[in-house]
Amino acid sequence: TKTSVTVLGLGLMGGALAEALLRDGRTVTVWNRSRAKAEPLVAKGAVAAESAEAAVSASPLVIVCLSVYANAEEILGGAATGRTIVQLTNGTPRQARAMADRAAGLGARYVDGGIMAVPPMIGQPEALILYSGDQEAFEEHRETLAVLGRPQFLGADPGLAPLFDLALLDAMYGMFAGIQHAFALVRSEKVAATDFEPMATAWLTAMLGSLPEQAHAVEAGDFATTVSSVATSQMAFPGLIETSRDQGVDPGYLPAVQALLDRAVKEGHGEDGLARLITLLESP
Ligand code: NDP
Numbered sequence: 001t002k003t004s005v006t007v008l009g010l011g012l013m014g015g016a017l018a019e020a021l022l023r024d025g026r027t028v029t030v031w032n033r034s035r036a037k038a039e040p041l042v043a044k045g046a047v048a049a050e051s052a053e054a055a056v057s058a059s060p061l062v063i064v065c066l067s068v069y070a071n072a073e074e075i076l077g078g079a080a081t082g083r084t085i086v087q088l089t090n091g092t093p094r095q096a097r098a099m100a101d102r103a104a105g106l107g108a109r110y111v112d113g114g115i116m117a118v119p120p121m122i123g124q125p126e127a128l129i130l131y132s133g134d135q136e137a138f139e140e141h142r143e144t145l146a147v148l149g150r151p152q153f154l155g156a157d158p159g160l161a162p163l164f165d166l167a168l169l170d171a172m173y174g175m176f177a178g179i180q181h182a183f184a185l186v187r188s189e190k191v192a193a194t195d196f197e198p199m200a201t202a203w204l205t206a207m208l209g210s211l212p213e214q215a216h217a218v219e220a221g222d223f224a225t226t227v228s229s230v231a232t233s234q235m236a237f238p239g240l241i242e243t244s245r246d247q248g249v250d251p252g253y254l255p256a257v258q259a260l261l262d263r264a265v266k267e268g269h270g271e272d273g274l275a276r277l278i279t280l281l282e283s284p
Pocket of ligand 1: 009010011012013014015032033034037065066067068074089090091115116117118
């Protein structure tokens with residue numbers, strides 16, 4: 001028989017998680033602070049619990065998906081004893097470790113998670129969900145968690161899933177910061193972003209090809225380059241910032257990168273490849 005599951009928090013994401021479990025034919029107990037959000041799920045076969053405590057008691061596996069960790073702290077009490085808590089609320093490694101300690105104090109097993117997907121992707125293999133924490137509990141519930149998306153277990157430290165989650169968001173926002181600035185730059189000359197986009201997509205796709213090389217360089221501590229040096233970028237950057245200002249566009253993230261490049265050159269790394277910047281970030 002399939003494991004029955006409780007879902008606490010039926011917002012956009014929690015609602016999608018509960019729906020995927022219902023589609024898989026699970027017994028799903030749901031709870032949400034404002035009751036109305038449980039109704040469409042009850043219509044699809046979910047059981048609405050009277051209280052968060054009753055919801056936690058109802059199933060061996062309890063999935064939590066609230067706005068912030070503080071919400072979960074209010075909710076998880078004595079009923080959690082003997083349960084596996086899977087926390088999919090977005091948070092930090094520190095919060096995850098504190099929550100794991102709290103769960104241990106309640107006699108619950110704890111798995112933290114990071115959802116690398118938006119609600120419409122839930123239930124499909126493209127939805128990557130990162131997990132870390134109690135491996136035995138994860139393995140026991142792997143099949144159920146796989147209903148939500150493709151699970152990837154990262155290790156026993158509960159902080160790992162949020163760390164990877166935040167690192168991926170970090171990479172995404174950095175890329176978006178650049179592309180949003182680039183759109184503003186071409187639009188300052190009445191070029192439509194839609195006309196520029198295919199060129200930008202092709203360029204970024206080609207540049208992504210340097211990721212393995214950068215990863216290998218930093219792990220080997222070998223920053224020699226035959227492609228493009230820190231000094232070359234450092235000399236090109238003032239032109240980028242100046243043009244941004246000339247075009248009436250906020251320079252955005254550019255001065256922060258300029259400062260890092262300046263520091264790299266000042267500290268004698270001008271001949272190195274750009275992967276050298278990783279080690280500068282590591283010693284602020
Ligand atoms: P929503 O704003 O849609 O839902 C928030 C949920 O938290 C609601 O169920 C809300 O209850 C509940 N909540 C908020 N404050 C409290 C409180 N004090 N006590 C009890 N319950 C509370 O957010 P999402 O569902 O989109 O996101 C939930 C989590 O999932 C977040 O941590 C988010 O970062 C993460 N996530 C979301 C993604 C997305 O694309 N949506 C992608 C990846 C992760 P109520 O209905 O009563 O307000």
